[in-house]
Every structure is written in structure tokens, then in C-alpha cells.
Amino acid sequence: MILLFPLGLAALAAGLLPLLIHLARRHPYTPLDFAALRWLRAQIRPRQRIRFDDWPLLLVRLLLLAALALLLARPALTGPAPVPTAWTVVAPGLDATALRGTAEEGNWHWLAPGFPAVDRAPPASSASLPSLLRELDAQLPAGTALTVHVPDPLPGLDGARLQLSREVQWRPQPVPATPQPSAATMPRLRVHGDASAAAQHWLNALQRAWSMQAPLAPLLADALPERGEIGVWSRSDALPASWQAWLRDGGRAVIAGKPAADASILLRNAEGVPLLWQQRIGHGVLLSLPGDWDANGNAALRDPQLPRALLLALQAPPSPRLGDARNQAPYRSALPAATPPVREPTAWLLLTIVLLFALERWMASSRRRRVTT
CATH class of the missing domain: 1.10.246 (Serum Albumin; Chain A, Domain 1)
Structure with missing residues (x-):
């Protein structure tokens, strides 16, 4: 202690x-005088002791x-905590019920954020399985046996061989492999129908700066961008209600209106003046590039860093890397010992x-x- x-x-x-x-x-003791006291000498006093x-x-x-x-x-x-029973984790997408039926009882959990029990539905997450395994290894007490069921091929590889502080029972489970695209898909801009000629000219130049793909035709009056397209609203007024609903449902858009107060700054010019803002709207992403979209009169559109900043913000995240799960079994390494919990x-x-x-x-x-x- x-x-x-x-x-x-x-x-x-x-x-x-x-x-x-x-x-x-x-x-309190009350003194009581009686006649015999006068024969006692005055120097003699009764002894007093400290009494409680x-x-x-x-x-x-x-x-x-x-x-x-x-x-x-x-x-x-600071004594060592009691060692719990063995843990078994299952990657989301595998049949945990079938796997658990052929194994002995224990602590069965999803390999997902929070590591919920397999009796509950796993939460949706974009975290890679190797990162979750490192997090779980840091949380479990030393000496806890760990069994891991992962899909084969294994997604989410980050280029580094997995290192854990304990021996792991690695159980790959064959699953059908999803074909992976050979290269990242470039964003395609789709502007609203009544955009000015100057705005369309700058957007076409921006699209060709990203790739040699031909620009898409402007939208019709009340049409919305297709899935995967980047909606472009070159006017400074607010987005229509249909565009706002499309944005909250996971769309991505670039507007010429002023950014909201809680938007984060993505790009500044050489003098430190903000040029580009980003904010989350529901499940979607909204980029604000305020001003008149005319490259002749708007110096922000001629900033050399603007095309790359827009591309990084609008480009879809790359697909996770796949690898043979049998060759990705983690090996034990001498990691720093975890500090015992203080109770x-x-x-x-x-x-x-x-x-x-x-x-x-x-x-x-x-x-x-x-x-x-």
C-alpha cells in the first residue's frame, strides 16, 4: 500500500x-471539609494523576x-490484480456464434472499439484490426491468454508486423476476398445548373489539374449529385433544402458561401489569411471557399496550394490493404511492462x-x- x-x-x-x-x-470531585483535616500538616497534599x-x-x-x-x-x-479468464476476440463479419459453439467457454468479445461481448451487435468502425489488437493487448492484465479469430485475407494492414506483449492463439477464418481497386479514384466535380461561366471555367481547370478526366456536365435545375460525385454550389446563398438533406446523408460539397463559426481552417495563404474551411454536416463534409469564383478577380483561386488542399479533403480514403492472415500472426516482443492498476x-x-x-x-x-x- x-x-x-x-x-x-x-x-x-x-x-x-x-x-x-x-x-x-x-x-469533578467536590472537596468536603471535615474536622480531622485540621490535624493534618498543610504541606501534605494528595497526589494527583492524569486520569481519563x-x-x-x-x-x-x-x-x-x-x-x-x-x-x-x-x-x-498496488498489489497485482487477479488474472481474469482467457479472452477470445472475433473480428466483425465472422460468425461468432458458430465459432463459439466449437470452443470452450470464456470471455468472448468483438474485436471492435470498446470490445463488446459477442452477445451484442458490434459497433460500426473504420479502425483497423491491428490497431484494435494493440489497444486490447495494452488493456489486458499480464498473463491473460488471448485467442484471436480474424478473416483471411486480413484487411487494414499498416505495413508493420504486429507485435504484442503476450502469446496469441491466431485463428484465421477463410472469407471471400473483395477485389481491390488498383488506384484511388479521383473526385469528380458536379456544379449546379445556373453557375456562372467564370466559375465553370475555374472548376474545369481544377478538375483537369487533378486528372485528365473530362469535367462532368452541370446539373439540371432540381437534380442532385450522384453517389461519389462532389457537389459544387458556386453561389454565396444558402444551400437548398434538398442539397442539405443530401449532404447530411453522406454527400460532399464545395460552396462559395461563408463558413460556419465551428468550421475548421484547412488552408491559409502566404500572409496567413484563411482561404478554405471544412465542417461536418451529419455524415457529410462541407468545404467553404468564400468569394466570387472568378480567377481573374479572386486571388484565392490562384493560390498554388489550393488544388492539393481540395484534393486531400475531397478524395475518398484509400481502401485498406489486404494480406494473408496466416503470415500476419503477431509475435511476442519485450514491450514495456504495464503499470499495475492503483485501487x-x-x-x-x-x-x-x-x-x-x-x-x-x-x-x-x-x-x-x-x-x-
């Missing part, structure tokens, strides 16, 4: 207070003050203090009743 705040023990000095109170409130009345009450009060001082010192237990028995100390206080009040009131009677 250690003390997180040792100076709290200075409160033990308050233990002198009950001692002084008991000395001051000793049972109500020893049980004094002891309870001292214990109460000691418990309060210990509470201020914040004791903490503070604050609740038990508070309960002890309450009980001692109740006992002290009961004993003190009983003593007063005896004195008055």
Missing part, C-alpha cells in the same frame, strides 16, 4: 483534541480522527468513518444520559 498524499497524515495531530477534551471534562474518564469513548474518537487523516492521505493498493479504498474508508461517527454520537449521548440521571 502507498500513500498518494502523505501530507494528509499531518491531520493525526488533531488526535490531541479528544485528549484535551477528556482532561478538561473529567468527573470514558476510555471507550476516547478510543472511538481517536480512531475516527485517524480514519479521517488516512482518508486525506489517499491510501492506494483506492475510498468507499470503504468513508463507510468506516460514518460508522465510527455514529458509534461516537451514540456513546456520547449515552454518557450524558448517565450523568443527568
